[in-house]
Amino acid sequence: DARVTQTPRHKVTEMGQEVTMRCQPILGHNTVFWYRQTMMQGLELLAYFRNRAPLDDSGMPKDRFSAEMPDATLATLKIQPSEPRDSAVYFCASGLEGRTYEQYFGPGTRLTVT
């Protein structure tokens, strides 16, 4: 049963610390997405990769956030330095372009920055 995995599932950190979230997309999928979900803003697209190349990261605060795909089995989202307003649930999703952009979401990383 193929699924997207994310680590860690929960992270509590102090303001100013670096946070790294990891995602393993479903094998064979060629698109990867990072989303942030809060009660106030809903689900916001942060970054979108196709074949490991970034297509759209316009939703991501560039000064502190960075997203990479070192290889096809790993996507990372890094926040440095973290701030309390970054507290949210971060979802990774993968898909197969050409298959109607259907996305398979991971379980999310719940981040709390104090």
Add this chain to the structure above:
Amino acid sequence: SQKIEQNSEALNIQEGKTATLTCNYTNYSPAYLQWYRQDPGRGPVFLLLIRENEKEKRKERLKVTFDTTLKQSLFHITASQPADSATYLCALVYSSASKIIFGSGTRLSIRP
């Protein structure tokens, strides 16, 4: 900029009735419109997709319509059950621009 509105934050329906959720958007019609279900503490799960040149799509008790003139999609769950209680999200996919935008969701509660 593109805006999406999903009807009322919450919808309460009697079991067995048809639940109808609305997704309205402004500006350009997307190539695809998707519907997802999200349960508390979990990631969204894909349910259905409809293309801009399609009027209606069905899957079991689910039906989606897409009206590009009204700039609206309706999502119906027939013979609703308490297990259908969840938050439902619509998403607009602009494939040519590699843009995907999610609505804020509608929380659906089905009471026995």
